Each structure stands twice: as structure tokens, then as C-alpha cells.
Amino acid sequence: MHPFTLSTVDDPAAAIAAHARDPGLAFIAGGTDLIGLMKDHVALPERLLDINRLPNMARIEAVPDGGLRIGALTRMSDVAADMEVRRRFPVIAEALLFSASGQLRNMASMGGNIMQRTRCAYFRDEDDPPCNKRRPGSGCSARHGLNRNHAIFGWSESCVATNPSDVAVALAALDATIVVRGTAGERAIPSTDFHPLPGDAPERDNALGRGDLILSIEVPACAEGRASHYLKIRDRQSYEFALVSAAAAVATDGRSIRSARLALGGVAHKPWRLRAAETALRGASLDDIDTLRAAIARSFTEARPLAQNAFKIDLAQRVALRALQTAGARA
Amino acid sequence: MTHDDARVPVSMTVNGRVRSMTVEPRTTLLDALRDELGLTGTKKGCDRGECGACTVHVDGRRVLSCMTLAAMQNGRCITTIEGLERDGDLHAMQAAFIEHDGFQCGFCTSGQITSAIAMIEEAKAGWPSAATADTGRPFTMADLSRAEIRERMSGNLCRCACYPNIVDAVAEAAGRS
Numbered sequence: 001m002h003p004f005t006l007s008t009v010d011d012p013a014a015a016i017a018a019h020a021r022d023p024g025l026a027f028i029a030g031g032t033d034l035i036g037l038m039k040d041h042v043a044l045p046e047r048l049l050d051i052n053r054l055p056n057m058a059r060i061e062a063v064p065d066g067g068l069r070i071g072a073l074t075r076m077s078d079v080a081a082d083m084e085v086r087r088r089f090p091v092i093a094e095a096l097l098f099s100a101s102g103q104l105r106n107m108a109s110m111g112g113n114i115m116q117r118t119r120c121a122y123f124r125d126e127d128d129p130p131c132n133k134r135r136p137g138s139g140c141s142a143r144h145g146l147n148r149n150h151a152i153f154g155w156s157e158s159c160v161a162t163n164p165s166d167v168a169v170a171l172a173a174l175d176a177t178i179v180v181r182g183t184a185g186e187r188a189i190p191s192t193d194f195h196p197l198p199g200d201a202p203e204r205d206n207a208l209g210r211g212d213l214i215l216s217i218e219v220p221a222c223a224e225g226r227a228s229h230y231l232k233i234r235d236r237q238s239y240e241f242a243l244v245s246a247a248a249a250v251a252t253d254g255r256s257i258r259s260a261r262l263a264l265g266g267v268a269h270k271p272w273r274l275r276a277a278e279t280a281l282r283g284a285s286l287d288d289i290d291t292l293r294a295a296i297a298r299s300f301t302e303a304r305p306l307a308q309n310a311f312k313i314d315l316a317q318r319v320a321l322r323a324l325q326t327a328g329a330r331a
Numbered sequence: 332m333t334h335d336d337a338r339v340p341v342s343m344t345v346n347g348r349v350r351s352m353t354v355e356p357r358t359t360l361l362d363a364l365r366d367e368l369g370l371t372g373t374k375k376g377c378d379r380g381e382c383g384a385c386t387v388h389v390d391g392r393r394v395l396s397c398m399t400l401a402a403m404q405n406g407r408c409i410t411t412i413e414g415l416e417r418d419g420d421l422h423a424m425q426a427a428f429i430e431h432d433g434f435q436c437g438f439c440t441s442g443q444i445t446s447a448i449a450m451i452e453e454a455k456a457g458w459p460s461a462a463t464a465d466t467g468r469p470f471t472m473a474d475l476s477r478a479e480i481r482e483r484m485s486g487n488l489c490r491c492a493c494y495p496n497i498v499d500a501v502a503e504a505a506g507r508s
Binding site: 038087090106 | 337339355356357359378379380383386392393394395398399400402403405446449450453456457458459460461463466467469481482483484485486487
């Protein structure tokens with residue numbers, strides 16, 4: 001790794017001020033993504049600020065409306081093990097348990113998880129091939145290269161990468177919000193707006209700017225939370241990123257869907273909500289597979305495959321269907 | 332390029348002994364254990380958080396020492412493979428790996444053993460895994476099937492593919508501990 005300085009901070013205001021005034025400074029929490037990016041010379045911060053000792057940011061609390069507030073420094077393993085999370089929002093616990101390994105889940109923070117950068121092989125290649133996310137303006141090696149793992153929704157000529165976070169997909173389905181404190185005070189960013197599409201600025205991974213610190217992730221109470229499920233399909237059974245994944249949550253009247261939420265992972269630069277499918281699913285019977293399948297297909301008219309990943313269009317629809325059925329069986 | 336002027340002090344308890352040293356901020360915990368303290372039982376495999384060979388315990392939890400910085404461990408308690416035996420007696424997990432021939436070349440073994448010991452503590456604490464049928468129920472040790480062990484140990488790769496014997500060793504030690 002390149003040389004850098006490291007200091008520790010125990011006051012959020014001091015952390016925010018330091019980050020706001022110093023473009024060469026990066027926060028470090030679990031470090032499981034940042035240190036890898038530094039070893040591969042993708043991230044080259046001059047100064048690291050260790051935020052692990054900021055107070056009261058590594059806990060899960062109930063909030064008055066019945067939802068949960070997950071501190072940004074809470075480790076993935078602690079969230080996945082939490083009984084309230086497991087009972088009320090199984091899709092969150094499952095998304096975390098299907099991520100990474102036991103060791104990494106003990107290290108990685110929730111705030112860092114949703115900030116992790118793409119696993120596009122060109123982006124992380126030590127030989128530094130053209131990549132607009134890494135070096136804006138240099139081109140996209142994946143657009144006409146090895147793009148089996150890449151996006152089918154929302155990509156641009158500048159970037160076809162996907163977002164690798166599993167739990168971000170669950171949070172998108174649950175309409176969670178990301179609570180951020182910056183130099184102008186606190187704000188809540190809907191999780192579905194946290195990650196932008198690549199457009200012509202794919203170097204931008206999220207809605208954060210200089211001086212922004214994620215304080216917590218708030219998951220609102222919702223009728224669909226308990227009957228929720230995360231299904232992840234990958235090239236090997238464990239310890240691998242998603243080819244395609246789906247978060248599903250459903251509220252029912254008997255076997256009839258009152259409300260369904262569906263989000264996909266592994267298909268876009270951000271967790272991809274299937275809004276058209278959700279609308280079409282209202283009132284459908286969980287036992288009427290053809291209707292469920294047709295409803296999900298409504299969200300795929302805008303899918304655009306790359307040369308090597310047309311299989312994801314079929315796969316993603318089947319993954320969404322099965323996730324919905326499994327969630328429905330819990331209703 | 333050396334940066335002696337940029338070295339920072341760090342003090343951690345390693346295998347029960349307080350160890351104070353100065354390190355460059357870019358020194359990983361793995362490199363500090365091996366190069367500063369001479370504890371070469373912890374192995375550097377991929378150095379990218381993908382293989383698990385560098386697994387150690389920090390405050391009782393299994394972590395990858397290649398993916399964290401030594402200077403971030405101030406005040407932490409670290410246990411490495413060298414810290415498992417007691418008065419010359421192997422830890423039950425070490426003995427089980429020998430009994431079940433849970434290795435061939437041995438390079439991943441210290442990571443497998445440290446990982447497995449902490450994994451059993453996670454299971455005892457009721458943590459579910461991706462192999463758990465119903466994550467809404469508390470997990471009990473009676474649920475720690477071979478499929479559970481395989482899933483929970485998937486962060487430790489073995490290029491010699493000794494997995495069946497590793498699972499045997501971990502299963503036996505889980506019953507014994």
C-alpha cells in the first residue's frame with residue numbers, strides 16, 4: 001500500500017469537519033472494502049480517519065413508529081444475529097447472511113456495506129485498464145468486454161457495472177432511509193436514491209459529498225416486513241457475490257396480495273426496484289403463478305442485455321418470482 | 332521507501348501478553364503479527380480477504396488480519412494460532428484436526444482452526460447462518476449440522492480440498508467443547 005497517515009476521532013462534528021476540509025481524507029470503519037481498494041491502488045487516500053470510536057453508532061434501536069434504527073458502525077454479523085431484525089425483517093438478516101464470510105461480516109460496518117464499490121473486474125484490475133469509474137474519461141472496458149456479471153438495467157455507455165451490496169437490495173425493498181450528517185446538518189436520504197445510475201459520471205457511487213457521515217439506517221415499520229425473503233443466485237453456493245438476487249416483501253389478505261415490494265441485486269448500478277411489477281401484483285393470488293409471472297415481466301420491458309448477460313433477463317424474473325413465493329409463504 | 336518518521340505507537344494484548352510497538356499506518360495486523368512480533372503461524376495467502384488463511388481473533392471474534400490495520404488495534408485483545416495451547420496441551424480443535432487428518436499442506440490450517448473455534452462460539456450465541464432453515468428461531472448447537480459447518484466455514488479456503496476431514500474435525504470439536 002501507498003503511505004498514508006492514520007488518526008482516530010471520537011466526536012462526529014470533528015470527523016465531519018475534517019472530512020469537509022480535506023479532499024485527501026477518507027473515513028475508515030471496517031476497512032474490508034477500502035483496504036482492498038488501497039492494496040489494488042484503486043483508492044489512494046493520503047489520510048485515513050478511524051471512525052470506529054465514534055459513540056453510540058454501533059447499536060440497533062427501536063424507533064417510536066415501530067421501525068428500527070441501525071447505527072452505521074453496527075457490524076453486519078450483529079445485525080444478522082439480532083432477534084428483532086430476524087423476526088420482523090427476515091429479508092435484512094438473510095441478505096446479510098448470504099454476504100461475504102463470517103470473518104468479513106464481523107468486520108464490515110453497515111454504513112460501509114452500502115458504500116462498497118463495484119466488483120467489476122476492470123475497475124479493480126491492478127493493470128489499470130480503461131474504466132470511467134476509476135479514471136473518468138478513460139472509457140469502459142466492460143461495455144464490449146467481459147460483461148457477463150454486469151448490468152441489464154439503467155447502464156450507460158460510460159459504465160455497465162453493478163452494485164455488489166446484498167443488504168442494500170433488502171433496504172431498497174423496505175424503503176429504508178440513510179440518515180446522514182454533514183456540514184449543513186442532518187438529512188435522510190431514501191435508500192432507493194442513495195445510489196445513482198452511472199449516466200456520464202459513473203465515478204459517483206452514492207449521494208454522499210465531502211463532510212457527509214452516515215449516522216444510521218432507518219427501517220420503517222411496514223406490514224410487508226415479516227413476510228419477506230432474500231434469494232441470491234451465484235456461481236458458487238457460498239462466499240460469492242450475486243449474479244442476480246431478489247428481495248421480496250409482501251402483505252396479504254388470505255392468499256391475495258395486498259402489497260408487494262420487489263428489488264433486484266446484480267442487475268444495475270443500484271438496487272433495482274420493480275415498481276411496475278409491484279403495481280401489477282396488487283390483488284393477485286399467490287397461487288396464480290401465471291399472473292405473478294406476467295406481473296413481474298412488466299418490469300422487464302426496459303431491460304437491455306449486454307453481449308454476455310442476456311441470461312440475466314430470464315434468471316432475474318425467475319429469482320423475483322421465487323423470492324415472492326417464499327415471502328408469500330411466510331405471510 | 333521508509334517512513335520511520337510516520338510510525339505510530341500501538342499497544343495490544345497478543346496471546347495474553349501486552350505488546351507495544353510502533354508501526355507504519357499502512358501495516359496490516361497480519362504483517363505486524365508476522366514481521367514485528369515474529370508470530371508466523373498466521374499465514375498470508377491472498378492478502379485480499381478472500382482465502383481466510385490470516386484469520387485471528389480480535390476481542391474474541393474471528394477477523395481477517397490482512398484486511399485491517401495494526402494501528403487500529405490499540406487496546407484490543409488478539410489471539411493467534413500460537414495462543415491456543417495451554418501448558419503444552421493442544422486446544423481441542425487443534426487435536427481434532429490431527430485426529431481427523433484435516434489438512435494436507437497445512438498452509439490454511441491455522442486460519443481454519445482459529446476460524447472454527449470462533450465459529451462455534453457464534454453458534455453457541457445463537458447466530459444463524461445462510462444454511463439455517465428458520466432464522467427467526469434461536470439457533471442451538473443441536474442445529475449445527477455438517478451443512479451448517481460448511482456454510483459457516485466457507486470463508487476459509489483449502490487448496491488441498493481437505494474439506495470433508497475439516498468438517499469432521501470441526502464437528503467433533505463442536506461436540507466436545
